[in-house]
Amino acid sequence: MDFALTEEHKMVQEMVRKFANEAIPIIREYDRKHEPAPLLPRMAELGILGVGIPVKYGGQGLDYISLGLVCEELEYADSTLRVVMAVHMGLCAQTIFHWGTEEQKQKFLVPLAKGEKIGCGAFTEPGHGSDFAHIQMTGRREGDYYILNGEKMWISLATLADYAIVTVRTNPEAEKPHRGLSTFIVDLHSPGIKRGDIKGKLGVRAGSTGWIAFQDVKVPVENRLGEEGEGFKITMTAFDRGRYTVAAGAVGLIRAALDASVNYATERKTFGVPIGQHQLIKQKIARMARDYEMGKLLYLKAGWQMNEGIRATRMTSMAKWFATEAAFQAAHDAVQIHGAYGFSDEYDVERFFRNGRGSIIYEGSSEIHTLIQADYALGYRRDKPLRIELPPYDPEEWQ
Amino acid sequence: MKIVVFVKVTPDTAATVKVDDSGNVTWGDAPLVLNPWDEYAVEAALQTKEAHGGSVTVVSMGDESALEAIRRALAMGCNDAIRIDDPALAEDDTLSTAKVLAAAVQKIGDVDMVFFGRQAIDGDTGLTPAQTARLLGWPYVGLVAAFRELDADGGTFTAERAIEEGRQVVASKLPAVVSVAKDYGEPRYPSFMGIRKAARAKVPVWSLADLGIEAPAVKVRLTQLMNPPKREVQCEFIEGETPEEIAEKLADKILAEKVL
Incomplete structure (x- = not known):
């Protein structure tokens, strides 16, 4: 057993630590003002927004351990910086990396991993967080589109993101509620979307946390992640x-x-x-x-x-x-x-x-x-194999 | 252009450096880093390459700990690296170091420019760049803050030097040795791509035999190292009813103590 970090890990740590230290005075100022700190462009420029994704999909080719080390360094400075990685990379980019088709990866993952676009995950609703199987937002199939209606709440980067991974109920008749859910990649600049930041938060004040309302938002079928009804697992x-x-x-x-x-x-x-x-x-x-x-x-x-x-x-x-x-x-x-x-x-x-x-x-x-x-x-819970497993880190394949 | 940048590994600036009971300098378990002044030299070397083409070779003299500095420079964008290490170099001074570095420049061959940081934060002498230039027989321009012109084909350049009195503009011929001042501009962050490359880099090690020289004689020896004497500091609070009254008392105190 080897507990030592590799040279690569140590250098990643050192680099992000330097950025985080420089960000601290900015964070203090914006935390006090209760406004999102304007640090996303710098994080994109440094490649931080692409850690955890292979180079061929626009990422930095660094492994999952590097992503953890980056998050540790970022939250040493402030939670808002790590929140960016949680939603942009963890909930959004890596979910597309895991479940997306090659076309979806090229269209959405590449700009996300390059930091040209910002992503988030829109799952929680005003009445449903832990009880996720019973979410109420709907997606109705109409020809080559799904029509989304409903509201998502407590969404980090709600007002700053370009894309969101959104899970909705597409089959209200499903025998078990969690089998009636499907997941989509949604362009947050689409007509019918309104969003705003939540004020008066106890913490994460230098970051964006908000709500997204969807009214008759048309999402192409090709934006669906995985199969219909697979949304809960995704x-x-x-x-x-x-x-x-x-x-x-x-x-x-x-x-x-x-x-x-x-x-x-x-x-x-x-x-x-x-x-x-x-x-x-x-x-x-x-x-x-x-x-x-x-x-x-x-x-x-x-x-x-x-x-x-x-x-x-x-x-x-x-x-x-x-x-x-x-x-x-x-x-x-x-x-x-x-x-x-x-x-x-x-x-x-x-x-x-x-x-x-x-x-x-x-x-x-x-x-x-x-x-x-x-x-x-x-022994009441066991992990069953998924239809698609998360790709492991492969040093050759990821470069 | 063929560019060489010399770097050194030093204790982190945040480290508490002191002399231990055996008379040796120690910085505890503080990490070793690329000498902060050398970061400016690497930046200047990389900008020169980007503007005029060619390559940047980073060179460091030292044991395996020097790889910390070398990898950082590679991650910033240097093309390749050389480490110079030899048991006969266990003891050195700035002149003996300069002799080794000059020999390395000659072995690399056809070098157009050599970059140094203005000094290392450990020894703080700032002598090695000038000594290396003298040994090579090349012009030396220290404390470069900017290049106004650089004609690689014509073999000339004009640089601004950051000196106490202001800026001094100097014209020189190539090949040359320069040291770079902080005024040159903020060094870039290492890129993740660069980090991946640097972490995997196999850095060749040159011995004195590879350089074709004997161990240079060391002329300066440190006979004793000691901690600086503790300074007695007394703190006095100036009190008063109004800011004006406090300021007046403070001014009187400063004049009485002959601070001004």
Whole structure:
């Protein structure tokens, strides 16, 4: 067993770390203004938006582990940067890479991976998140088109994306609700689409989170991903990819909370000594250090599984569940270590705390992941082979 | 144009460098990076290649840790790389280093320009570029901030030097050695394509025998290294009822302490 990162992984890490460090002052400014930070063009220019896709589809030819490392570095700076990778790459580009026809890959994946177009995943609805099988948005077949009607909610990059992966109900008569769903690649500039950002969010304030309303939106049949009725399975695999990025990002947030706490605890003095020498501060620091290592091992294992072509649903769920809860705990402890200063935006830990709360809810709440893990352990849940499996990483094929 | 850029691996600028009890310089487990000043040299070399064609070879002298710097330069866009390493180079000074680097330039052959960073952040002498130029018998233009003209076919160039008093414009002939100042402009990020290429690159290692030279004599030896003495710092808060009153007290204090 080799725990060492390759030279390539280390250089990717270093490069994205440099970008993330440069982005931090911009993030602070836009988080305060509660406006999306204008960092997408720079991420596209640097090729970050193509990590996790082979070169022949416009990507950078870097493997799934690289994608995790990139997410860790981005969320070290701010969750909004990692959110971009979760939805643009995890939910959108990699779902097309997994399920798309060659024509769909050429038409949609290539510009997404090159960063010429921005993608998102539109799954959650105002009344349906965890209970995804019962979503209400509809798609009615009319000749060579589907007519989409309904609303999607809590969609990251809703107002910035060009394309969305959208799952809707195409067969209301299906015996089991989840078998009546189909998934589409939708051009968000199509007539009948309205969208907007949600205001008043607790965290991810430097990013776009919004709603998309569809009224009689015509989507060509050739934009359907997979078969009709396959939407639930496709969406669940999209969640696998999204959860992987969230898990890796949360590990970055733990590291950010840890670094900030160590810096503060070695400088700030109470009772004549640096507060790092107090046992209850040590306990918090130790927990962050432990959780960073544990979260990292979990997401790297999931990345390794995807590289090898091993189904990673169980591992991405576990990594996401553990890392996001640990990240929120770390941010909470970091605020406590900073005392009153942690309660103000003078220090970044206040932002970490607000951002860390969201990821316990999105991409599968902790409650959902708890049930998933219990069902795997109890033998109630098994991964069945998919009609199309996620392509493994092949160093030759991906170049 | 055939361009060579010399780089060095140094401790990260964020590292805490100190002298340990055995008198050796240590930076703990801080990572080694491409000398930050050398990033500007790589950028200038790559821009020169992009404007005038040719290739950029990155060269570094050192043990395997030098690969950190070499890979970074390759990922930024250098075409190929050479590492110079030999047990006889365990001890060196700037002049002995310059002799080795000059020999490398001669072995590469037909080189038009040699780029250096202005200095390395560890030794901080900034002597090696000029010494290398002297040994090659080529003109040396230090602290280049920009090239106004470069005629590769005619073998001439005009450069702006960033000096304390401002900018100095210098005309020179090729081949030449230049060192590059920060004013040249921000170094580019490594590209992911470049990273993939750099990570897989097999970097040839040249020994002194490959260069056809003996180990150069070392004339400068560091006899003792020590940490700088601790400075006593006292902090005094100037207080007052209004900003104007505080400013007045502060000004008086500055004058009394002969700061101004």
